[in-house]
Amino acid sequence: MIIGLTGGIASGKSTVSNLLRSYNIPVVDADLIARQVVEQGQSAYVKIVEHFGKEVLDEEENIDRKKLGGIIFTDARKRKALNGIVHPAVRLEMKKQAEHYLMEGFSHVVMDIPLLFESRLTHMVDRTLLIYVDEKTQFSRLVKRDNFTEEEAWSRIASQMPLKDKVELADAVITNNGSLEELKVKLDEQLREWKII
Ligand SMILES: CC(C)(COP(=O)(O)OP(=O)(O)OC[C@H]1O[C@@H](n2cnc3c(N)ncnc32)[C@H](O)[C@@H]1O)[C@@H](O)C(=O)NCCC(=O)NCCS
Numbered sequence: 001m002i003i004g005l006t007g008g009i010a011s012g013k014s015t016v017s018n019l020l021r022s023y024n025i026p027v028v029d030a031d032l033i034a035r036q037v038v039e040q041g042q043s044a045y046v047k048i049v050e051h052f053g054k055e056v057l058d059e060e061e062n063i064d065r066k067k068l069g070g071i072i073f074t075d076a077r078k079r080k081a082l083n084g085i086v087h088p089a090v091r092l093e094m095k096k097q098a099e100h101y102l103m104e105g106f107s108h109v110v111m112d113i114p115l116l117f118e119s120r121l122t123h124m125v126d127r128t129l130l131i132y133v134d135e136k137t138q139f140s141r142l143v144k145r146d147n148f149t150e151e152e153a154w155s156r157i158a159s160q161m162p163l164k165d166k167v168e169l170a171d172a173v174i175t176n177n178g179s180l181e182e183l184k185v186k187l188d189e190q191l192r193e194w195k196i197i
């Protein structure tokens, strides 16, 4: 069974992914793969440079993520263009990695996909688990983690489907407004309910 883990930016997906790994449940991470497919030498890298110009490269000619983020999180058209370049390669690699884990004999694989609902990728998974936080908590955790200005943080939050809308779409929801200990307990309960542990 493939579980789609989703949420919003800084809602706690990576934190949950790490907890899942501690149960020996493999996690395929869309953000990590999205980094790998834009490394120099990859076809998505070439397409990004073609589309956005050399201005989005750093001194070593790697993609400057801060610069590219500054562009795409304030411009929906440019965001769509980047998604069109990066997402097909990410989807392909995610499928490959999940199949690999299933072939190895794992009964469950988790796909951590921030844009699972926005990109209509639910066909790739059997069940969806949403990590929800209220917007105030999301905003403050995001600013604290990434040192963003208020504006940078809001533009990122606003570029995604509101988390309250995702609640309607998910098979299960874990609310992560509280402590890490509470999050652990809720995750444990959910895994038991789904008979994963
Ligand atoms: C714009 C980029 C270079 C900024 O990189 P940066 O290192 O600052 O952020 P990182 O990749 O770690 O993403 C952090 C979070 O931002 C959110 N996010 C990233 N890309 C997008 C997007 N296109 N639309 C909405 N939210 C996004 C996600 O919640 C993600 O977890 C990078 O996010 C990117 O290449 N995005 C396009 C690919 C993508 O959609 N990735 C997300 C999952 S496939």
Ligand SMILES: Nc1ncnc2c1ncn2[C@@H]1O[C@H](COP(=O)(O)OP(=O)(O)OP(=O)(O)O)[C@@H](O)[C@H]1O
Pocket (backbone or CB within 6 Å): 007, 008, 009, 010, 011, 012, 013, 014, 015, 016, 031, 114, 141, 142, 145, 176, 177, 178, 179, 180, 181, 183
């Ligand atoms: N219950 C919690 N209590 C306190 N801090 C938390 C809690 N859950 C997560 N955090 C912190 O909030 C920040 C965001 O969490 P995390 O990185 O797991 O989110 P994410 O959904 O993976 O984000 P992104 O979409 O940007 O990858 C991190 O700094 C994390 O340590």
